[in-house]
Amino acid sequence: MKAASKPYLLAAPLVLFLTLTFGLSFGYEISGLTLRHFLAVLWNRDFVVSLVATLSVAAVATLVSNVGGAALAFAMLKARVGGEWVRHILQLPVIMPHLVVTVVVFHIFAQTGVLARLTWWLGFIDDPNQFPLMVFDHFAIGIMLVYLYKQIPFVAMVCFDSLRGISHRFGDVGENLGATPWQVATRVYLPLLKPTLMATALITFAFAFGAFEVPFLLGTPLWRTLPVEAYLLHINIDPDAQARSMAINVIISAISLGLALVYSSALRVVSHVRHSDGERP
């Protein structure tokens, strides 16, 4: 009854669709490029700045949102409320489109924004220009704020769900044996959360690395993230710029692919360890 080819037939349409779209996209970008184009891009100072900046922004956003999200999940566990209202509220940032969040960050953190007005009322500043630049700034604070608003609740929700699955017992055992709350969090729950955090770290990093709208709208004029740089070269009518755009896109794809492979092999290691742990008496 069950033919061995059944899963392959079921998966075929999706596999075909994705390999075609990705293949055509990547194929068109890499064809017509020579080593000369790549070298020209790699030798360019702007590109190196872009690359370092993009990776740094993604790394910082990933670190902060995962630490913050895990901490929030612990807090929810500690408060012992799995209430529906918390879930609904945490879902709001996840659903909010990042374009809308960008508008809000503008409104709150610009030099004439809500926060600047608040500091004026409190007497810290006399003039909007004295408020620190948090939008279009060189350190990408505005960009980061959008990522954190969307990602901390996302990480918290995923972690909370898997912590709830783990149950209180492990933590209670730890506490009975005299562990401090900090030790319970870092020695008991954190190792159990590792596979979950690896997945959320991958997703948050990939998003912050590849996002377009947010750095496009909130970024500094001094440097651009790689996707924005590639796009601005893509719409340039100069054929040489187009070739540079394609070369940057190929480099971006290579980085993403590398990340995916590292993740999948890391996941295999973690799940292997977990299985062997489970077999212990």
Next chain:
Amino acid sequence: MKWGRAVGHFVMWTAAVACVSPLLSLIVLAFSAQWPFPHLVPSLFTADHLAKLLLSPRLGEAVTTSLELALLTTVATLLLVFPAAKAAGLYSFRGREALKLLALMPVMVPAATVTMGLHYFMIRVGLAGTMLGVVIVHTVFAVPYAFRILMYVFEIMGEQHEEQAAMLGAGPLMVFSAVTLPLVMPGMVAAATMSFVISFSQYITTFIIGGGRLLTVPLLLVPHVQGGELHVASVYSLVFIFTALAALVLLRAVVRHYYRETYFLNP
């Protein structure tokens, strides 16, 4: 012990306020008429420019196109993902991990990068500037989420229900419509919701492939953010959020109507 609980509550409440306040500030901004610098609240409220923008024909066009694209993307995504997620969720076969990794790729590779590459191809075959072209690109980026959701649902469901129905003499079509579909319906609704929201919030993919021929709500919104016209941007943002919410509530209502509550798989 009690102290830890208090800290937990404090952190949670702070987070909750931080989550909700942006939406509130957006609503205040949309209704403000005058709001010069040091004032914390607008000195004048009005619904005038809200009404003016809501009645503009460009907004009507953008909302219609956005909804059309999102609906088509949802249907295309579910059709492609349903069988593949079933394969990954129910059967173990060589290449299952590779399939999962492939379905994750659209999350990994930046949308702008994939779209720029596809743009060259779509110009060549005449798909650039068409609805079909945009739906294809939106579908690529909706796939990972829908796939993940449906795969888990199939994993939970297992194979037994289908086998039992087949054993009792139901044909493949009967098994699908009377057993499989009702059982995975909650997952289908969740997957449809994600696909819809993802298509609805696309900007750069629509902009590149649509080439200015297709006007959606995000395309209408972005120039106003660039121009610093936050009033207009806030109104469009609210339209953006509430259209998506309304469409999703409607979608859920329709599904519930066809599949009564009792059919739903309880997690």
